[in-house]
Amino acid sequence: MTTTTVVLREMRWWDIDPVLELERQLFPDDAWSAGMFWSELAHSRGPRATRRYVVAEDPATGRIVGYAGLAAAGDLADVQTIGVTRDHWGGGLGSELLTDLLKHATAFECAEVLLEVRVDNTRAQKLYERFGFEPIGFRRGYYQPGNVDALVMRLHVQEHVQEHVQGTETD
Numbered sequence: 001m002t003t004t005t006v007v008l009r010e011m012r013w014w015d016i017d018p019v020l021e022l023e024r025q026l027f028p029d030d031a032w033s034a035g036m037f038w039s040e041l042a043h044s045r046g047p048r049a050t051r052r053y054v055v056a057e058d059p060a061t062g063r064i065v066g067y068a069g070l071a072a073a074g075d076l077a078d079v080q081t082i083g084v085t086r087d088h089w090g091g092g093l094g095s096e097l098l099t100d101l102l103k104h105a106t107a108f109e110c111a112e113v114l115l116e117v118r119v120d121n122t123r124a125q126k127l128y129e130r131f132g133f134e135p136i137g138f139r140r141g142y143y144q145p146g147n148v149d150a151l152v153m154r155l156h157v158q159e160h161v162q163e164h165v166q167g168t169e170t171d
C-alpha cells in the first residue's frame with residue numbers, strides 16, 4: 001500500500017486510455033471497452049446528466065490510480081464500476097471513490113443505490129457493507145465468460161445520509 005495523497009476529479013475523455021489500462025489489470029476477464037466509457041461519459045455533463053464518473057489522480061505524477069462510475073435512472077442509481085490500482089489497496093481510496101458516488105446519487109435525487117458484485121469478491125463486498133449496502137439477491141451467471149454469479153446489493157440513500165449526519169454530530 002502506498003500513502004501518496006491523491007486528488008479526486010471528474011473523469012474526462014482524455015482519461016479513458018489510462019483508465020482502460022487499469023480496467024484491464026483489475027478486470028482481466030470482463031474489462032469494459034473504450035466505447036463503453038465513451039458512451040457513459042456522453043451522459044455525464046450538462047443539466048440532464050445521469051452519470052458521475054470520477055478518477056483519482058496522483059498529483060505528483062499525473063498517474064490515474066483509481067476510478068468509479070454511477071448511473072442514475074429515475075430514483076434508482078447503479079454503481080457501474082469502481083477500481084483502485086493494487087499498490088493503493090487498503091488505504092481508503094475505494095471508500096473515497098464510493099463516498100463521491102453516493103454524494104452524486106443524492107444530487108441526482110436517487111432514493112436507492114444498487115450494485116452487482118462477483119460472489120467471490122469479498123474485499124469489495126466488505127467495502128460496500130461498511131457503507132450500509134445490504135445483499136438483496138443474486139444474478140446467476142451475470143459475469144461472462146466465466147459464468148460467475150453476481151450478488152446484488154442495495155443502499156437506501158436517505159438512511160446513509162442520515163447516519164452520516166448523526167455520526168458527524170456525535171463526533
Ligand SMILES: CC(C)(COP(=O)(O)OP(=O)(O)OC[C@H]1O[C@@H](n2cnc3c(N)ncnc32)[C@H](O)[C@@H]1OP(=O)(O)O)[C@@H](O)C(=O)NCCC(=O)NCCS
Binds near residue numbers: 084089095
Ligand atoms: C474493491 C476496491 C475498489 C477497494 O479499494 P480500496 O482502496 O482497497 O478500499 P479501502 O481501502 O477504502 O477499503 C478496503 C480495506 O482497507 C481498509 N482501510 C480503509 N482505510 C484504511 C486506512 N487508512 N489504512 C489502512 N486500511 C484502511 C478498510 O478497513 C478495508 O478493509 P475491510 O473492508 O476489509 O475492513 C479494490 O480492492 C479494487 O479495485 N478491487 C479490484 C476491482 C474490484 O473488485 N472492484 C469492485 C467491483 S464490484
